[in-house]
Amino acid sequence: MAAFAAVTVLTIGVAGGRPDVAVLAVPLLLTSLWAGLTRPRQAGTLTLTPTTEHSETGQVRTEARVKPPAGAEAVLLRVSSQGYRPQHALVAGGSARSIPLSLETSRTGVHEMFRVDWLTEAFGAVLVSSPRQAGPIPIAVHPTARPLKDMPLPFRLPGLTGTHTSRRVGEGYETHDVHEFAPGDRLRRIDWRVSARRAIDTSTGRLGTLYARRTFATADATVMIVVDSRDDVGEDVSAWAGGIDVRMDETTSLDVAREAAAAIARAYLDLGDRVGLDDLGRRRRPVPPAAGRHQWERIQQRLVRVAPEGWPDRRQRAPQLPSGALVVLCSTFLDDEAARIARQWRAYGHRVIAVDTLPQVSTAFLNEFQETALRLVLLERRQRLRALERSGVEAVAWSADTAVELHAVSRTRLPGGRR
Template sequence: MTWRPTQAAAGAAAVGLSALAVGVFFGRADVALLGVPLVLGAVLGRLGLPVGRTSAAFDGGGPSAVPGEIAETLRLTAAAGSDVVHLRVFAPGHRPADVVVPGQGERELPLRLSSVRTGPQTTFRADVRGYGPLGASAEDPQRLGAPDRLVLPEASRLGRVPLPSRLRGLTGPRTSRRLGDGSELRDVHPLGPGDRLRRVDWRATARRSPTLDTLYVRRTFATAEAGAVLVLDSRDDVGPDLRTWRGSEPLRVDEPTSLDLARHAAASVATALVDAGDRVGLEDLARRRRPLTPATGKRHLRRILHALALTAPVGTPARRVRPPQVPTDAIVYLFTTLLDDAPLTLVEAWAEQGVPVVVIDTLPDVHPVPERHLTLAWRITAMERADRVRALTARGVPVVRWAGSERDRAAARFEVMVRAAERHRPVAGARR
């Protein structure tokens, strides 16, 4: 049986019958009249039972269209003859929300949820229950679960980010140090083999060779593009609470973990590079699957964001014998928590190959805990991390913190690094 009498209706009928019995027994018409509406309401409610059952369903799952937001649509079709439909919607880490809608026809209820967590996320659950006329009957409650959603990381505006000293390709958005077609003037030179006639500078020719014995051409620097490889260390995913590092307690949904920060930082760097027209690739240290080769364009950026959202620790990662292969003229952005010596080994291997590296520290700010043994363990871990940061700095590898208030200053840190690289770059007009 789908529709059953409610406790309120049964209580109202019992009170009404009691009032009628008391009024008749003591000859009090006023008391008897008080019980008539209650009894009639219960009887009419039972006579007008709704037909069928309320149907409700969530739309199919898929990646979230807006980074950092989970959106769902609950489609509701009330049973014929029902008065209202009561909904109670649950979301992880949030208080349940109660909604009452009229029980007429079909309705679409949009649900929105902001999330600081990224990757596969559990979204909404809903309890649906219809009520008949006068609340005398109610159907058996239904529990619905929305499919898990893939929340894409949201990118921050960084402006300029560090680039490799050597550019690649025959075309691109940046000016290289070699001769070729471009917009930046290199010099004015006598016409020689390989020079095009459309490059002839007639004013310079008239000024330097009035008899036109020698033609002078304007030579420019060629354009090229920068290459970058994002290396994500997804071997562990830790939160700000040290008690969750043991794996026995769940991570909170309102606090970003180290992998959430790594996804956000990688998405921000990738967006800045792709918007500038550079090529970006992606490598995951925890998985040996095929990496994303460097490419450019908005479509490739969407592939990177989707791949970042799918990164997650999988069992015990195997130890890498050699670092991921990257192009010799690319820069590496390493996103890691620096909780072990594996990142230092990778950076040393890349340094021997002449590959520039920028390390992004993605460990969240750790909250103090009352347990003394956890506090002591964190002090030892923090000192080991400080030693690794000093070792990287001594090697000339910049380390950028990406947690708490330091994340807001990451763009300024990148700008300082870019200006420092420009000061040490060869002068554009320098000749051999």
Template sequence: MTETWAPTRALSRSVLLTGLLMLLGVILGRVDLVLLAAPFAIGAAWHLSRRPRAMPEVAITADESHLVEGGEVAAGLTVSNTDLIPYDLVVVRTRTSRWLRLEHADRPFALTVPSDGWAAIDLPGEALRWGRQDVGPAAARAAACGGLLACRPVVTPARGVRVYPTTEPFRATEAMPAAAGLVGAHRSRRLGEGGELAGVRQFAPGDRLRRIDWRVSLRTRDLHVASTLSDRDAEVLLLLDVLGEVGLSGGVRGGSSVLDTTVRAAAAVAEHYLHRGDRVSLLEYGATARRLRAASGRRQYLTVLEWLLDVHADPVDERYEPALGAHHISTSALVVVLTPLLDPRAADMLAQLTQAGRYVVAVDTLPPDEAPPVRNQWTPLATRLWRIERENVLGRLREHGVPVVAWAGAGSLDQVLRDVARMAAAPRGR
């Protein structure tokens, strides 16, 4: 008997019964008791002569494709037997993340595995929430030799499944406050090659002949060319406030917590601007201050989705200030701050960025009926006073020039982007 296989209670009962009958037969001189014990001894000896040496192997399979919240998950378990002796029974059980609703994943499976063969268990289901969800770990225990031997539990580590957030409908038709790249889809205030007419001026060395305005030239008897505004790309910085989590997440079909709204809104805004050719970067306002460098294209969009999977509440002690200053942010970037505005440090950060000349838009991610987390339940009067105080904070931010808007999907930022672009185009005094 190998160390990996141990006797079961069935073997103990068989040995005890055989020994008892043999002992009574010898003491009482009864041959029938000896003959009655013979089948138990012969059966146990025959089964133990064909005992396996290899333990079962358990593998977890999971869908590696682009899985989004609400999508179907194709998971499963595979139990393999590399020995020449078949397993009489294999009991397999697995644990899964509560955000993966797999069929019958909460109960054990019993199956037989032939020699040098395998058996598979399908676990179809649905992904309920974004993040890195786990299928497993899974444990299996096999019985052989007619149930006389059982192996120790074989545990397989969990298999990760990446569930990307759903991209909520979003569009922003307003121009960017500052377009600083070389090429792109946004109209800038600089002259150059583009489709937006800036005016007509006299011909100068270096102007292209196709830019000549012949109507004005014939009328003035001097060559004139049409000047245009260059089309440039812009940088969008998504600043995620992760100082705390409020609300209970109900998955894709339930209620949304602050982090749910933050992650889904960030994915929607990033997809919109990356599709238009802009550069998008991400930054966390928390203890670790994770950052994703600005880039454009589909590869950046997939990187953004991968980066958002690791977003979690990252609080900072009240005595310390998260390491974020205006010098960390480009002067031409549009800063979209996704914050529930529960921590006073978030409001101070918004005011400081605005005073430093950054183009800031605050998106309120607090659910309408939520209150800050406290140990004891708040009375209705206390909750009402807290909401009044929060409205005062929002009013002070607007007085400092910080536009604040609640996230509402498509067109959420159109009005505030219009205001920010108007302020950016206004002349500034020295």
């Protein structure tokens, strides 16, 4: 800019025969010449690195490492993310430095965040480099696992050991009955009080038949969590048809599904049960049921990458599940596919819990025709959920009171008279 101004002034002075005007261009020419001789010879670098490998819902952080070139006096940064107002920062040149970046989000999953446009200045902003871009970088935001307790159990506990009381006789804590001592009974199971009361010979004072106390065996449960990723709708109904980006501070149905699946999986894994994960919208190998800390990490990694993928084909039959497993299906139930699959699982003998993940909808940007269409869609959805309950599927809505609803479901009387 200074060189252009110097050439313009010099041209006007020479063309007009005004040496006094031409002399005014000399300082500008000298300034441009000195700036050109002392300009930065190398390009700087800017790299983005997530601060933590495991980001959860709330504040997401990353770090921008700026290394300005030699001779640069300042670096101008413009940080932007989809759904956020861009922020600007001016950083002094010289040595390399790290700049912390953060944003608040209620979304989960993998999102592109933190695009940084930057340029360097030198010689009092006379020399300005061309803009460069770093990022955005993909950041996996994991759902927060809300603590739950009093979880429902499947109709049948197929495991051999665990923390739950099953209906079969074995090693446990709850009394099943008292019967005559037989081969295979442990000596420590002999009930001496019952034996003395029932089998003592009054004439001789000796015991006859011994009686042993039998208990219900303890077992673990098999739980399959199924997430319906076929649609991802937010609170703004006008964005359901597509073409409008969902704001990062709005919760979508998949965010609710991820949160529900994470909380339920963590609750059962803490009880020592075996938990698996499947996706109703993708035909890929599910996470098989297992227990332990590593299983929780596998479920987390799969959950954070659950996302809609094209338009899935209609399944001819429900995905195959382990025998006797408890099925937790997280879906919006905006169509018949998820409900049809849930009824099939219930017909196969599984206990099925349908978790409604549709967020609270907003109709602020709808016209009269769209509001009428929404009422019809929600009416069909309500009838669909009622039909599920009539077929034996237990339905709950994921919200702040879900722990109370799951507790009520866990108190439902199971076949055989046990809770």
